[in-house]
Amino acid sequence: MAEFPCFAVVGHPNQGKSSVVSTLAQDDHIAISPVSGTTREAHRYRLVLKERVLYEWIDTPGFQRARQILEWCNERAHSAADRPALLSQFVEEHKTDPRFADDCAVLTPVLAGAGIIYVVNSSQPYSAAHDAELTLLSWTAQPRLALLNPMGPADQVAATRTQWQQALQQYFSLVRTFNPLRDSFTSQLALIRSLAEIAPDWQSALLEGVDALEHQRQERHDQAADAVVGYCEQVYRFQLQVPLAGPKEQLKARALAQYNAELQRRESRLQRTLARIYGHHHLDWEGEWQPLSHRDLTDRREWRAWGLPRRRLAALSTAAGAASGLAVDAAAGGTSLLLGAALGGVIGGLAGNFAGRDPVTVQWVEKIPGYEHWQLGPVSNLEFAVALFGRALRIWYQVRVRNHADRAALRLSGSDLNQWLEGLASRQQVQWLYWLRKWLKRSLTESEQKQMKHLILSIGDQMDSL
Amino acid sequence: MANFDAFLSKAPESRLGARWQVARFWPLMAGFNGVLAMNALMLWPSRSGVHLLIFIMTLVLLPFLLMLWTALAGLIGGRAPWWRWLVTQHRDPAINLWSCRQALLAQASFVGSALVWLWLMLISRQMVFYWSTSIEWVSQRVDSLFQVLSLGVITAPRALVISASEAGAITGWETALLSHAAYWGAWLSQVMLLWVIAPALILAGLCHWRMRRTLAHWPDHNAQLRRYYHSLKQDPLRYTALEPAQPDASLSANKLAIARHPLTEPGFGWLQPEGYLPAGSVYLGRGGHKADEQSVRNEGGVLKHWYCRVDQVATGDLADLIQLHSQQCDHPTLILCVPDPEPSELNNLLRSWQTFVERQQLRVHLTVVQPEVQKHG
Numbered sequence: 008m009a010e011f012p013c014f015a016v017v018g019h020p021n022q023g024k025s026s027v028v029s030t031l032a033q034d035d036h037i038a039i040s041p042v043s044g045t046t047r048e049a050h051r052y053r054l055v056l057k058e059r060v061l062y063e064w065i066d067t068p069g070f071q072r073a074r075q076i077l078e079w080c081n082e083r084a085h086s087a088a089d090r091p092a093l094l095s096q097f098v099e100e101h102k103t104d105p106r107f108a109d110d111c112a113v114l115t116p117v118l119a120g121a122g123i124i125y126v127v128n129s130s131q132p133y134s135a136a137h138d139a140e141l142t143l144l145s146w147t148a149q150p151r152l153a154l155l156n157p158m159g160p161a162d163q164v165a166a167t168r169t170q171w172q173q174a175l176q177q178y179f180s181l182v183r184t185f186n187p188l189r190d191s192f193t194s195q196l197a198l199i200r201s202l203a204e205i206a207p208d209w210q211s212a213l214l215e216g217v218d219a220l221e222h223q224r225q226e227r228h229d230q231a232a233d234a235v236v237g238y239c240e241q242v243y244r245f246q247l248q249v250p251l252a253g254p255k256e257q258l259k260a261r262a263l264a265q266y267n268a269e270l271q272r273r274e275s276r277l278q279r280t281l282a283r284i285y286g287h288h289h290l291d292w293e294g295e296w297q298p299l300s301h302r303d304l305t306d307r308r309e310w311r312a313w314g315l316p317r318r319r320l321a322a323l324s325t326a327a328g329a330a331s332g333l334a335v336d337a338a339a340g341g342t343s344l345l346l347g348a349a350l351g352g353v354i355g356g357l358a359g360n361f362a363g364r365d366p367v368t369v370q371w372v373e374k375i376p377g378y379e380h381w382q383l384g385p386v387s388n389l390e391f392a393v394a395l396f397g398r399a400l401r402i403w404y405q406v407r408v409r410n411h412a413d414r415a416a417l418r419l420s421g422s423d424l425n426q427w428l429e430g431l432a433s434r435q436q437v438q439w440l441y442w443l444r445k446w447l448k449r450s451l452t453e454s455e456q457k458q459m460k461h462l463i464l465s466i467g468d469q470m471d472s473l
Numbered sequence: 474m475a476n477f478d479a480f481l482s483k484a485p486e487s488r489l490g491a492r493w494q495v496a497r498f499w500p501l502m503a504g505f506n507g508v509l510a511m512n513a514l515m516l517w518p519s520r521s522g523v524h525l526l527i528f529i530m531t532l533v534l535l536p537f538l539l540m541l542w543t544a545l546a547g548l549i550g551g552r553a554p555w556w557r558w559l560v561t562q563h564r565d566p567a568i569n570l571w572s573c574r575q576a577l578l579a580q581a582s583f584v585g586s587a588l589v590w591l592w593l594m595l596i597s598r599q600m601v602f603y604w605s606t607s608i609e610w611v612s613q614r615v616d617s618l619f620q621v622l623s624l625g626v627i628t629a630p631r632a633l634v635i636s637a638s639e640a641g642a643i644t645g646w647e648t649a650l651l652s653h654a655a656y657w658g659a660w661l662s663q664v665m666l667l668w669v670i671a672p673a674l675i676l677a678g679l680c681h682w683r684m685r686r687t688l689a690h691w692p693d694h695n696a697q698l699r700r701y702y703h704s705l706k707q708d709p710l711r712y713t714a715l716e717p718a719q720p721d722a723s724l725s726a727n728k729l730a731i732a733r734h735p736l737t738e739p740g741f742g743w744l745q746p747e748g749y750l751p752a753g754s755v756y757l758g759r760g761g762h763k764a765d766e767q768s769v770r771n772e773g774g775v776l777k778h779w780y781c782r783v784d785q786v787a788t789g790d791l792a793d794l795i796q797l798h799s800q801q802c803d804h805p806t807l808i809l810c811v812p813d814p815e816p817s818e819l820n821n822l823l824r825s826w827q828t829f830v831e832r833q834q835l836r837v838h839l840t841v842v843q844p845e846v847q848k849h850g
């Protein structure tokens with residue numbers, strides 16, 4: 008056995024082996040293509056914790072001539088005990104033969120002591136070639152696990168599932184279903200735990216890896232929430248000064264366009280930051296996101312699309328206003344007879360229901376003739392602020408749940424903010440809007456930002472559970 | 474960037490470091506001001522000597538009060554001197570403490586440089602120290618003030634010397650004062666050291682210590698810095714690729730037309746279900762490779778076609794059998810059967826087959842057929 012856990016991901020060509028490795032190794036550089044035979048040689052990926060190797064994945068090409076190898080070995084084997092040595096002999100004799108290059112690349116790491124993850128596209132029927140592959144792998148006596156990758160149409164997957172289960176259970180003690188494009192991070196960790204079950208000698212290192220990955224995941228969420236807070240602080244408090252030159256309406260429209268462009272720029276920076284935090288280097292933001300990013304964020308229709316329904320916003324705003332008023336009542340030692348809470352609630356409700364048409368504060372700041380300036384910002388409209396927040400969370404959601412094997416363009420079907428918020432306790436929902444309203448008045452202090460971050464992390468948990 | 478210490482050591486090279494250059498020279502500027510102040514005290518209010526009360530107010534009492542205010546605001550209130558906001562708008566306790574330390578060093582430097590200049594003047598020229606007041610109450614209190622300033626540690630000036638220094642008290646006072654100049658110099662030096670320079674340095678040291686403690690957990694105190702630090706920090710847990718990433722393969726992409734007609738000619742069927750192909754066809758891929766080879770040798774002279782489902786994955790076994798067939802039949806036809814309905818990934822499947830033919834160097838005609846009648850008796 009190798010000094011650290013090492014698993015070769017093997018199988019027939021075009022079964023999604025590289026996708027499995029890409030997701031497990033969190034590496035979107037790995038070449039993946041729907042076209043068969045993309046992987047031409049074995050590639051190794053090590054999980055390193057403070058310069059110590061915890062385990063290694065090996066991405067391999069697909070078996071090409073498994074039946075011929077099986078026959079070659081059977082012709083020479085006198086007993087079952089000869090088979091592992093014969094496999095080694097086969098690899099030794101054919102390692103320079105281009106016809107068997109792929110097969111040797113598959114068998115070499117396994118014969119060197121790597122465990123086996125056998126990947127099958129469960130929409131394809133079982134064949135004699137698969138049988139030969141499984142027989143060869145069983146001869147190596149290495150710890151092995153089979154993965155059913157439901158790549159094809161659902162009806163085909165369902166039709167062949169039983170056939171595959173029965174065939175694989177003859178050769179593997181564990182058979183798991185794993186979709187490298189869609190399965191969650193929790194499923195990925197469950198898969199590594201399954202590997203720990205089949206390889207007791209490697210159990211501790213694999214479980215240590217699982218713990219480290221879980222810890223890293225939490226840190227990534229923490230950093231992402233921090234980045235969202237930083238982004239909100241920047242965009243909510245952003246101020247733009249433009250010289251007063253020309254008719255007022257034209258000037259305002261031009262200034263709002265400039266303001267919108269600046270918001271887009273900051274949002275792009277947030278996209279890059281979040282992608283970096285989650286280790287995505289080749290995300291296709293050009294797909295569905297790009298047309299959306301050209302839209303005018305200061306347009307009220309955008310707010311509706313990304314924010315909360317007006318009635319819900321009004322209800323939350325009323326509660327948040329009442330919470331602010333309660334603080335006043337408390338300061339007055341109760342002598343105000345809860346007038347603060349009542350007034351706060353009314354004002355909050357009005358603010359949520361009848362937010363102004365302007366997204367940001369617009370004021371004339373420099374009045375010296377010849378040097379007049381308009382100042383746009385900070386954000387003053389609650390609906391607009393919620394919409395910006397909803398977009399930021401949507402970006403986070405995209406990179407948070409995305410597996411590294413998924414190379415499709417980012418899909419945006421609209422905001423899920425309302426759904427995510429519903430998962431929070433009522434108190435947390437009110438707190439969230441309370442801090443948001445504060446943000447529109449002033450910068451949040453370090454401790455207030457921390458509280459907001461915790462709320463964002465709670466919303467993040469809802470993203471995983473939905 | 475491995476850890477926070479490494480991050481801090483790189484700080485001067487970063488965009489954060491450039492902002493501090495001016496504030497770093499703050500104590501030096503204060504030292505220069507100390508020399509100017511000492512010169513001014515020698516010229517004002519009278520060119521004949523240094524007014525003791527103004528001297529004490531300028532170089533002891535005022536710096537002492539400022540020092541006290543700075544230290545209390547910085548170490549207890551967590552606030553920074555006014556000029557800190559000219560350097561940066563970041564809200565950060567470490568920056569506040571650093572600014573506080575610079576302010577205290579500046580106060581020590583201001584008084585210290587004045588003290589050095591005072592002694593240079595005492596050595597190089599004649600100096601007199603005096604005070605003058607027309608208010609009797611003040612005159613009476615000067616003695617006790619000097620006692621207090623001495624703190625009981627150093628010898629306070631004798632009452633005779635104090636009164637002798639009071640301008641106008643004695644005729645010919647300048648001559649008398651000259652003999653006391655060194656005495657006053659020594660006493661004033663001790664007062665400046667005891668009341669301003671030593672405490673300012675001690676408090677600056679305390680600020681520095683507090684700052685170091687804050688710096689050890691700096692990202693906890695500053696969200697902006699925390700984000701910047703995390704963007705540079707290398708994660709202790711990471712996946713490492715031992716081989717360089719494989720470049721994207723160049724794949725064939727010729728457009729293949731799909732014909733729609735029944736399958737009439739018998740041929741070799743690769744992994745095809747029994748009865749799917751015309752009568753006389755040979756089904757391969759179900760058993761051993763040698764048996765398939767034998768079938769190809771036996772029927773290769775008669776059969777010209779290979780039938781494969783387009784959504785099957787081609788392997789080297791199939792390539793070897795087609796190569797074997799090519800020895801008997803010049804350019805056999807590889808017919809890819811497209812099921813109905815067409816697979817969503819049809820284009821990719823066709824590209825896979827084209828790539829297979831190209832890589833295995835098969836001499837075949839590649840055609841695509843969607844069979845109209847799929848069942849044969």
